[in-house]
Amino acid sequence: MTTETTAPSRWAHQLITRVRAADAAHPWLWDGALTACWTVAALVDASGGWRNVARDPSVPAGLVVVLSLALSLPLYARRRRPTTVLAVMAAAAFVSEASGAFLQAAYLQMLPLFHIALTRPPRRLLWAFVLLMVPVVTGALRFDGETWHIHVTSALWAYLGVALLGITVRSRRDHTAGLVDRARRLEVERDQEVRLAAASERARIAREMHDIIGHNLSVITGLADGGRYAAAKSPERAAQALDAIGTTSRQALDELRRLLGVLSAPEDAPSAARAPQPTLADLDSLLEGVRKAGLPVVSELPAPLPPLPPGAQLTVYRVVQESLTNTLKHAGPGATAAVRLVAEENAVLVTVSDTGTPSATAGQGQGLTGMRERAALYDGTLDCGPLPSGAGWQVRLRIPTASAPVSAPEDSHP
Incomplete structure (x- = not known):
């Protein structure tokens, strides 16, 4: 493999390493920047774009803004309390689905779901899926009629993919930590x-x-x-x-x-x-x-x-x-x-x-x-x-x- 082909991967690895080091040193900075980014995106959608997918475009604009903030601002605490964050966002998503607004900011629930799969016991995922699917099923049954299962199935597959991604990252991280611990113990031995x-x-x-x-x-x-x-x-x-x-x-x-x-x-001297x-x-x-x-x-x-x-x-x-x-x-x-x-x-x-x-x-x-x-x-x-x-x-x-x-x-x- 030539130097030209290995250079991009090396630069990418160095960039990821620096980002992780900065995140470990200042986690509040990364969480604040990410939350601000998604909050701005949710408010932009709340300015009028939400009506493109809404089942009921007559939902009050003030409610849409409140729901958009409720679906984005809690992300700041997603790494420390992902289950609590998901519960708050699921409540907002329930109002969004039940009212017919169908805000796309509801998909931000994937972020706390990822952290639940990454850091919490597996049984927490069952409760997480209950919180996620109740609003989806409610909105599908109320507004989609006979095609309700299409909306439910697509949302379910999306959430399952995010959960599997979190489990995969967690398994790899645990495996790497195990290898590091084994190397440390072997060095001590x-x-x-x-x-x-x-x-x-x-x-x-x-x-x-x-x-x-x-x-x-x-x-x-x-x-x-x-x-x-x-x-x-x-x-x-x-x-x-x-x-x-x-x-x-x-x-x-x-x-x-x-x-x-x-x-x-010398140790290996035969004579x-x-x-x-x-x-x-x-x-x-x-x-x-x-x-x-x-x-x-x-x-x-x-x-x-x-x-x-x-x-x-x-x-x-x-x-x-x-x-x-x-x-x-x-x-x-x-x-x-x-x-x-x-x-x-x-x-x-x-x-x-x-x-x-x-x-x-x-x-x-x-x-x-x-x-x-x-x-x-x-x-x-x-x-x-x-x-x-x-x-x-x-x-x-x-x-x-x-x-x-x-x-x-x-x-x-x-």
Whole structure:
């Protein structure tokens, strides 16, 4: 379609939009102008033109003027009180038809009828048609004789057309309002989903940062404490501790770089690493690092390792990591730890226990909450608490071997 053919429609749309805006801003101005226009037209007809269609041209001119004003002036309130306006105009139309004047201004009743169909309940239309047809039938029976039905039928079809037009406009307006409301609700829901996704992503990043920084800093703290005591008696042991601190620090920095790379990489970048992705095969290096930090750890890992989805393997790794980190921080001196992984028929059972005495602040941070959230993502269960003997702490994780994430977590992406 060319620009020449679309320009008139665009101008018409702009004109209609401006008229509607002006009407919404100053409704009294539009109502007053329309009423004045029709009043002038009715008075012009009352000056003599009404006799062209009158059944009784001898009707007094004063009555004709009064009826013309009664059929035009009430239009000013047609949008606010269309039923009342129609009742006043119908009374004037009844006198016009019964007297034989048959004023054409009676057709102005179509305007309040249109607004009744547009804004009022459908049952109001029944009363409106009663008000409209009583004068018409009265005049037709009195003056038209055997052809009365022609006058009644033509008036009825005209009023029905106006009512159907009002119903059509009303239906379209309601449909448009429904679409606007639906679009608004969809926009609100989209904003809520964006906020929920952002909150979920913040929680995921906070959980990863807690696991990475908390564990590595605990290991570095243990190595530093051990190196300080060994520095006086065994410089070689102190040097080994410093080497281990450097190795652990570099690993922590690498993992942090990979995690922060998710924030800077484009969302659709296929090669962007979504998160650090340790697996069950990395448990040995994790346990070795904890041993270097000064915590004796006994491990019982099956060979071969049980098959788990990558996200579930990350969950097991993080739970073991967080449990050993809590042991380093809270179990006290002289504590030992044990890590046991058992492959059951349809699940993997992981148990991490220690022989220390938990401090009063153990279990009050984000670690246990993060472990439970990770387990819940893969339909797993996590129980933790003191051992029955009262000396030591135990964490038990059970995760199904065929587990799938409840909602696709970001750290399950390769």
